[in-house]
Amino acid sequence: MTSTATDVITTDVIIFGAGASGLFCAMTAATRGRRVTLVDHARATGRKVRVAGGGKCNFTNLEMHARHYVGGNPHFPKSALARFSPWDMVSLVSEHDIAWEEREHGQLFCLRSADDVADMLEARCRAAGCRFLLSQRIAGVEHDGDAFTVAIAPAQAAAADGDDTTQGGTPRGSTDASGKATRLRAASLVVATGSQAWPQIGATDIGHRIARQFGHKVTPPRPVLVPLVMDSQWPLHGLAGIALPARVVTGGAAFTLPLLFTHRGISGPATLQASCYWHPGAPVEIDFLPGENLEELLRAPEHGKLLARTLLGRLLPDRLAERLLLPEIENRKIAELSKAARAALHAAVHAHAAVPAGTEGMRKAEAAAGGVSVEHVSSRSMESALRPGLFFTGEVLDVTGQLGGYNLHWAWASGKAAGEVA
Numbered sequence: 257m258t259s260t261a262t263d264v265i266t267t268d269v270i271i272f273g274a275g276a277s278g279l280f281c282a283m284t285a286a287t288r289g290r291r292v293t294l295v296d297h298a299r300a301t302g303r304k305v306r307v308a309g310g311g312k313c314n315f316t317n318l319e320m321h322a323r324h325y326v327g328g329n330p331h332f333p334k335s336a337l338a339r340f341s342p343w344d345m346v347s348l349v350s351e352h353d354i355a356w357e358e359r360e361h362g363q364l365f366c367l368r369s370a371d372d373v374a375d376m377l378e379a380r381c382r383a384a385g386c387r388f389l390l391s392q393r394i395a396g397v398e399h400d401g402d403a404f405t406v407a408i409a410p411a412q413a414a415a416a417d418g419d420d421t422t423q424g425g426t427p428r429g430s431t432d433a434s435g436k437a438t439r440l441r442a443a444s445l446v447v448a449t450g451s452q453a454w455p456q457i458g459a460t461d462i463g464h465r466i467a468r469q470f471g472h473k474v475t476p477p478r479p480v481l482v483p484l485v486m487d488s489q490w491p492l493h494g495l496a497g498i499a500l501p502a503r504v505v506t507g508g509a510a511f512t513l514p515l516l517f518t519h520r521g522i523s524g525p526a527t528l529q530a531s532c533y534w535h536p537g538a539p540v541e542i543d544f545l546p547g548e549n550l551e552e553l554l555r556a557p558e559h560g561k562l563l564a565r566t567l568l569g570r571l572l573p574d575r576l577a578e579r580l581l582l583p584e585i586e587n588r589k590i591a592e593l594s595k596a597a598r599a600a601l602h603a604a605v606h607a608h609a610a611v612p613a614g615t616e617g618m619r620k621a622e623a624a625a626g627g628v629s630v631e632h633v634s635s636r637s638m639e640s641a642l643r644p645g646l647f648f649t650g651e652v653l654d655v656t657g658q659l660g661g662y663n664l665h666w667a668w669a670s671g672k673a674a675g676e677v678a
């Protein structure tokens with residue numbers, strides 16, 4: 257890297273965002289001998305990596321496949337995923353003696369701390385010669401036909417702590433309060449600034465604004481991996497804290513996993529997964545007894561003398577069972593129930609339908625679906641077809657993984673794909 261009297265730092269690759277994919281991209285490019293400069297408004301690298309998986313970082317999944325991703329083009333993730341497998345990530349963490357464990361559904365977590373993964377990536381970047389410009393605000397980006405010029409300035413303390421000071425349009429200024437600014441120049445610019453999910457740790461939409469500046473479409477972002485909120489008329493309010501296995505169906509996808517009632521609606525893995533496929537106004541159907549057939553149980557002769565609420569109370573948490581029973585049948589013996597009453601009870605338990613009022617929003621979302629449309633982005637290199645030398649990696653793109661380590665793995669795989677050519 258060279259710095260001239262006019263404070264223009266010339267480098268090979270500028271990376272916006274020292275998060276999961278920015279670090280991986282930097283490590284890959286620097287290992288090829290490229291001079292890499294990372295710019296981030298946070299004081300520390302990899303803030304989302306450090307909070308991921310409840311601090312244990314679900315860093316990959318052994319059941320890696322493009323079907324675990326949503327986005328405008330379901331084929332887009334295939335190329336990068338094929339060239340960076342979960343076992344490649346396992347090799348990397350193992351090389352650094354980071355202890356990990358497999359949990360259900362193929363999820364791999366750190367045993368000690370998510371910091372181990374972020375620290376390892378940062379250390380590898382530094383060892384390969386990457387330069388980190390942290391607590392820096394991106395004040396403007398331009399391309400003059402040859403290279404990108406980027407203006408940066410010290411971020412205000414609030415931004416370094418997480419607040420975004422750059423919201424509201426790509427800023428054009430290039431000075432901080434004291435008039436001091438730095439300009440960077442490079443032929444390659446990688447935008448790895450993630451999504452707006454969890455703004456409380458510095459997530460912003462700057463990547464989308466930069467994409468639009470260079471002519472890319474942005475699919476409107478929406479919070480996913482997020483609890484769903486029910487309106488005040490929902491008959492199952494008041495069950496907060498109850499958890500049970502359930503099948504949640506919406507938008508053509510179905511997940512049989514634990515479900516949790518919250519004060520405002522539903523959460524738990526079944527809901528979080530389903531939220532990736534839910535769109536405002538769409539219904540959600542819940543089966544509270546997946547794998548059972550209540551109608552058959554109601555027809556079974558040995559249950560005929562039981563009260564309906566006794567049978568349901570044996571199958572479901574008491575308070576939920578009470579809510580699902582119509583008052584007129586709860587104290588009736590099962591043998592006395594009409595065919596219609598049995599069918600209604602079956603439907604209440606196996607096909608509870610509701611239209612959520614919304615989600616808990618970006619502040620509670622582990623990811624945002626939508627983002628930079630992949631229409632004009634190479635699935636092999638993540639390079640823009642509209643502006644050669646411009647790359648987008650990780651969650652800023654319209655590629656979103658289900659719960660289970662898929663988002664971090666996408667960040668690694670797409671960061672690596674860009675780092676191989678940037």
Ligand SMILES: Cc1cc2nc3c(=O)[nH]c(=O)nc-3n(C[C@H](O)[C@H](O)[C@H](O)COP(=O)(O)OP(=O)(O)OC[C@H]3O[C@@H](n4cnc5c(N)ncnc54)[C@H](O)[C@@H]3O)c2cc1C
Pocket residue numbers: 272273274275276277278295296297298301302303304305307308309310313314315316392393394420422448449450451453454457458459460461462621622623649650651652660661662663664665667
């Ligand atoms: C609470 C939580 C838990 C999660 N747990 C998991 C998990 O266990 N497994 C999993 O696979 N995924 C998990 N995820 C999702 C995963 O962390 C993200 O998908 C992944 O970090 C995205 O990588 P990225 O590099 O695209 O973006 P990030 O890792 O978010 O990196 C973006 C970087 O850009 C910087 N930046 C943003 N805006 C600006 C700006 N205006 N100026 C300068 N810099 C900027 C940020 O400071 C950040 O360093 C979790 C997410 C959350 C919020």
